[in-house]
Amino acid sequence: MEGISLENRYRWKRTVGELKDRKYIPNLWAFDDDRSKTGWDVKRPDSHYGQSFGIGFYEYFLLCELLGAKALPVLSIGTACQFRSTQLVTSDSEEFDEYVQDALDLIEFANGPVNSKWGALRAKMGHPESFGLDMISVGNEQWESQYVDLYKRHQIFEKAIHEKYPDMRILGTAGPFLDSPITEDAWNFYNSEFKANPNTCYAVDEHYYVSPQWMYDHVDHYDDYPRDIAVFAGEYAAHTTDRQNNMESALAEAALLTGIEKNADVVKLASYAPLFNRVGHSQWKPDMIWFDDEKVYLTPNYYVQMLFANHVGDETIPMNGQEKELRKDGIYVSLSRTQQGETILKVANVNDSDYTLPLTDGADVPVEAIGHAWILEGTGEIPEGMPEITDVRETNVQIIGNVTVLAQSFMVLRF
Structure with missing residues (x-):
């Protein structure tokens, strides 16, 4: 989403409209993340990773509608991938205002009337009805640092969005790791903001790729969480020593999900990650669904997700x-x-x-x-x-x- 650079970032406005007008870009994962190499744009050997945007934001909204799912767009806050780069636009610049406007325009594209600029484009593409977007996430794996003023950026986005769309639920990011001071600092910020402004953050996006044993040891992780702000377990998976999609990892995830389900009053959303793996053409595993040009291969991790999703109680x-x-x-x-x-x-x-x-x-x-x-x-x-x-x-x-x-x-x- 952020891109290896600001120029390389995902821009939703370039993913809608006529397919022929959607410009291909190399995906962030096409670039090497070895920091010992010179230059941010060193390609991987498998640098075929790219985005043609044959599936863009409109198609993703349609997919959610067909699945009976809720869409949750994640938006850039004006930084490149913080793991790989210090590129950013300053939060007091006109360039940053464009990122905020992108968020407002996306909401209009999803929900706006057909006589609005972006609602008209949605209607022209074949969906005059609102998509009913009701939540949006600000940032992905950013954290407060000497370079990135995450908290100020969140405040600016929140104020602008709620001035125009007061009922929109906004999610905040808490960095890339769970057991980390930067995550604790982020939670301290959101909890402090909540006291003055309960609408500041609906849920905090937590990410954790951890060992199976960690999951067994932390089934009760959310038992003592404060209940004012919800949790979005936005990326998680059990990583075995050899990073396999197998029963060892799937059982650990099932165990963790029993604890998450018990704490459904605070963990409002959860999302296994990553979703897809093209057989023979990936640099990351485990993944939930594998495929090639002929077949789809469902993993034990997929079946755990399926069973939890298909059998949800009311209390x-x-x-x-x-x-x-x-x-x-x-x-x-x-x-x-x-x-x-x-x-x-x-x-x-x-x-x-x-x-x-x-x-x-x-x-x-x-x-x-x-x-x-x-x-x-x-x-x-x-x-x-x-x-x-x-x-x-x-x-x-x-x-x-x-x-x-x-x-x-x-x-x-x-x-």
């Missing part, structure tokens, strides 16, 4: 500390209930043996029911250069006071 069921005791046995659990009274149990068993999980109701009476289960298991089969082969099977389950959770598996059980 969580408190377990009164039982979940913490189960974690000591390598069992990670979340419980929720639908408005219709159906119970949804999600459980990851990270052990090498099956586990018998007792089930009782609120009166401590053993549950007796016929449930329906979706079970994710690995095969241990990992073709060279590919993700582990896995699948989800469905089955009915007879519950008589307990349920068996298979070794090294993740299960969703509804009853």
Whole structure:
């Protein structure tokens, strides 16, 4: 999004309108991030990475609409990628005002009436109706530093957006790491701002690519978070030693998600990353969905995301500390209930043996029911250069006071 340079940044206005008018640019990932090399524009050997914008902001809005998803655009705050460059426009410059105006114009493109400049373009492209955009994110992996006045930039964006669109929810960035002083500083800023202006930030975007063990150790990470400002777990994934899409990483993510689901009152949004991997043409893994020119390969990490997304309750069921005791046995659990009274149990068993999980109701009476289960298991089969082969099977389950959770598996059980 930021680009390897300001010139190379993603500019949404160049991704809409006629396809023939959309200018190709090399993607940030086409450039080498080895800081020992001279020049910011040293290309990788696999420098085919690029953006033709055949899919632009209009098409992404359409995709969200078709999927029943909400769009969350992430906008540049006038800096190049802070990892790789100190290029920026100063926050008191006319150039910076253009970045702020881009945000306002994007909202108009998404929601504005057809007689507005950008609403008219949306209508001309085939969608006169508003896309109903209701949130926007300011910055991506920036942090306050001697070069970047992140907090001032956030304040300027927030003021300009809310003056024109008072109901728009704004998300802020907290840097590239979770366990870091810069993240703590960012949270201190947003929490301090919230006291004077509750609309300053709807949610803070946290990123973490961590080991499976970190996820197991931090399932309760959000238990003690303040509840004033929400969390967007905007990029996360478990990275094994060899960075594989396998059951080892998928089970760790499932475990973490049981804790995130328990804390759904503060973690309002979560997004695994990255999403796609072109087989044989990538410099990063793991990724959720792999593909080549013939097939799509769904990873165990994808199936974890799918199972959590497809089985969402309307309220969580408190377990009164039982979940913490189960974690000591390598069992990670979340419980929720639908408005219709159906119970949804999600459980990851990270052990090498099956586990018998007792089930009782609120009166401590053993549950007796016929449930329906979706079970994710690995095969241990990992073709060279590919993700582990896995699948989800469905089955009915007879519950008589307990349920068996298979070794090294993740299960969703509804009853």
